[in-house]
Amino acid sequence: MAGSFLSDDEASEAAEINVTPFIDVMLVLLIVFMVAAPLSVVDVPVNLPASSAAPPERPEDPIILTLTRDLDLSLNGAPLLGDALAQSLLQASDGKRDTPVLIRADRDIAYGEIMALLDRLRDAGFLKVALAGEEKAP
Structure with missing residues (x-):
């Protein structure tokens, strides 16, 4: 390509997406939901004394x-x-x-x-x- 500054090898490396931060965020959300789920077991509204x-x-x-x-x-x-x-x-x-x-x-x-x-x-x-x-x- 006439106007490209990257060679074909460099262009293929630049096109890859780093999914590590996405996986980290998903694992944190999974842990949060695993901890919060048992706390919401009872869902019948009652005005307790x-x-x-x-x-x-x-x-x-x-x-x-x-x-x-x-x-x-x-x-x-x-x-x-x-x-x-x-x-x-x-x-x-x-x-x-x-x-x-x-x-x-x-x-x-x-x-x-x-x-x-x-x-x-x-x-x-x-x-x-x-x-x-x-x-x-x-």
Whole structure:
């Protein structure tokens, strides 16, 4: 070529794209999403009451039972219909009744409704029950 300043060998080297920075950015994004994904497991909106107690260690794989303001129940984010609580709990725990159950209940729910839920859990044989709350800022 008459007006070209680069030889054919130099032109072929200049046309290659360096993908190393792109791969680095993709790996960082992958790590960010891997860390953030477990934090967004529970997606049922509940207005939890605050607690000033020191938070205990969280059990390894608790069953999360959510009671919304409308008294709708959901088990690990999936809505429960009718009286399927006992069977759904057994299915979620693989038949192990000693699996911890973590109750997330809206702060505006009457105390009697939470007690009724605790009675249903006891009748189903699940006795390891904890109540979830938000931590108060010091």
